[in-house]
Amino acid sequence: MGSASRQALETAIAALDKLGSTDLATGERLLAAARAIAGSTQLRALLADPGIEAQGKSRVVNQVFSGFGDIVPVLDAVVNARWSSGNELVDGIETLGYRAVSASAPQGVSVDRELFSFGAAVGSNSELELAVGSNLGGHGAKTVLVDRLLVNASEQTRVIVRHIVQSPRKRRFSDAIRRAASVVADQSGLGVATIRTATALTxxxxxxxxKALSVRYGRQLSINQVVDTGLIGGVRISIGDDVIDGSVATRLNDLRLQLAG
Structure with a gap:
């Protein structure tokens, strides 16, 4: 996300916070708005165009989303911020939706962990990832499949995953799930550590x-485990911009570079 969009996202989050407490329905309306804008090239371009005056954008938002209740002022603030592109504007609204949905989860429900676990399960099965993540096929069938797979998950997790299958936007399903989980973890005040290993850790x-990483970084971290057989062995850890790479594949590559030199 570009610097302009990062600033716009801060403005958008502040607008959402002004609503006070948000419920699941608020998050669902935000995600529905994101899908509507993502699905219309004309609407997306208009709302992200910095050359159009705020009054004009506000008029469009009020006309298109008149039935969306409390989120209309939030959408108004979002579209009148300066975004680097129409896609990043949609990402911003989607982020607000994820934050609102996760904030409505009952105490003790870890939506980010449910998302990480589901993403890992789908990512390890190419047929399943194709079934839920392909741009082909009807959204209804995918939604039914997701609900069947997530029968023991929270309603918040199901809402987020349903949104992703209804709005694939040319993204890999597993990548979209990881992004959603990272947003949810951040909303909960957690950092995210992505752990890549050749085989699953216990x-x-x-x-x-x-526990060790949380102590090292001075904050509670949520772990996202990814099995990557290409690593051969060892572990690669990514936390924000930090990468701790102790994988066998990287050590072998370093050795090859030294021999080539």
Whole structure:
């Protein structure tokens, strides 16, 4: 996301915070608005155009989203901020939707962990990822499949995953799930550590790693485990801009570079 869009996102989050407490319906309306704008090239271009006056954009928002209740002022603030592109404007509204949905979760429900776990399960099965993430096929069938797979998950997690299958936007499904989980973790005040290993770690290993990294970084971290057989062995950890790479694949590549030199 460009610097202009990052500033716009801060403005958008502040507008959402002004609503006070948000419920699940608020998040669902924001995600529905994101889908509507993503699905209309003309609307997306108009609302992201910095050359159009704020009054004109506000008029469009009030006309198109008149039935969306409390989120209309939020959408008005979003479209009148300066975004780097129409796609990033949609990303911004989507982010607000994820934050509102996750904020409505009952105490003790970890939406980010449910999303990370589901993304990992789907990402490890190419047929399943194609079934839920392909741009082909009807959204209705995918939604039914998602609800069946997430029968034991929270309603908040199901709402977010339904949104992703209804609005794929040429994204890999697993990437979209990881982004949503990262937004949810951030909204909960958690950092996100993505752990890549050649084989899955046990729950005990993940727990020890989470505690060690949380101490090192001075904040609670949410662990996103990704199995990547290309690593051969070892572990690669990404936390924000920091990368700790102890994978066998990287060490072998470093060795090849040294021999080539």
């Amino acid at each position: 729950a005990a290993q993940l727990d020890r790693l989470e």
